[in-house]
Amino acid sequence: MSIAVVILNWNGKGLLEKFLPSVTAYSQEATIYVADNASTDDSMAFVRDAYPQVKIIQNTGNYGYAKGYNDALREVEEDIYALVNSDVEVTEGWLNPVLELFESDTETAIIQPKILDYKNKSYFEYAGAAGGFIDRLGYPFCRGRIFNTLEEDRGQYDDNSEIFWASGACLFIRKDVYRELGGFDEDFFAHQEEIDLCWRAFNLNYKAKYCYKSVIYHVGGATLQNTNPRKTFLNFRNSLLSMLKNLPREMVFPIIFARLCLDGVAGIHFIFQGKFAHCFAILKAHFSFYSLQFKFLNKRKSKKYKNYYKTNSIVYKYFLKGGRIFDSGFNNSL
Secondary structure, eight states, X not given: OOEXXXXXXXXXXXXXXXXXXXXXXXXXTEEEEEEEOOOSSSHHHHHHHHOTTSEEEEOSSOOHHHHHHHHHHTTOOOSEEEEXXXXXXXXXXXXXXXXXXXXXXXXXXXXXXXXXXXXXXXXXXXXXXXXXXXXXXXXXXXXXXXXXXXXXXXXXXXXXXXXXXXXXXXXXXXXXXXXXXXXXXXXXXXXXXXXXXXXXXXXXXXXXXXXXXXXXXXXXSSSSOTTOHHHHHHHHHHHHHHHHHHSOGGGHHXXXXXXXXXXXXXXXXXXXXXXXXXXXXXXHHHHHHHHHHHXXXXXXXXXXOOOXXXXXXXXXXXXXXXXXXXXXXXXXXX
């Protein structure tokens, strides 16, 4: 199977200087692309001069993660897409286990590697860890990461297991499935678009899997930090939009209503922390959700919306029961 490693860039020369060397060194099996979202720095000149073997795809604007990848991948014809953030360090042999897993299981459409923290390499990283799930209320969590609690990697998740969503920090997907799904939803712009993509694949009976023998290190927040209210806005809004689009019909109103109420609790928490901009970002997220709700209702195309969760509420288990690791009541085997 042919594979393309595609890195999305916007004004990221410093990240490319730091992390592109590992990608080029350990991706001999792949064709490497940098998809550029109309950068205004000299990052593409750097790539052309330092890495002439890397192919450049030039987008015409800063379209964010979703449209940025959608536009770029129209020009990529390899069998497997490896979508890799520009702040990711890959390791030797990271591609072969993924290719072997795709070849051995034709029902597997999406794969995520083990994602460890670049700044603390013995621990899992927030964005993906050992594979993602969502609870009944649509809150995402991972094996190795529940809310802001990160686990040390002690080999406890060294298995190739089925997951619900794969992290956009490093996501492998079959080209044919990506195109069947229509790629990422461009209304998301960035954040949680990978959960929506995986949810749509799940509703079409495709599998997503975690491949523990493929290891990468992710900085996280290099392009948009957690302290930025813009990130709060996108996460809260896009989570609601994803549920509206993908939930079983009978669950849409009760689940989204519950989430809107819990978002209000989160906003009050931000006020007590003095993070008024983040509270305002939640309000903006809700108004943006309301403005898009009819458009997203029209996007409900699947004939069958499957039961998507095994865990009722990570909010209850984490904050009220004190569960901090995946195995302490979070086991979410599909």
